[in-house]
Amino acid sequence: MGPLAMIDHVGADEVLATVEDLMTGSYGYETHLVPSPLLVEHVLLDRLFHQD
16 A cells, blocks of 8 residues: 555545644754645545545
């Protein structure tokens, strides 16, 4: 299973929530952990990355 299929398996919304939690974690705002615009787009449109 590749990384994009893994995102679909876990759920893009869950991945995005985790990235946002890491980005705003206990060490302050981590600019290198800003979520990918493509990930955000897939969450907003409820779209899968991997199409069979």
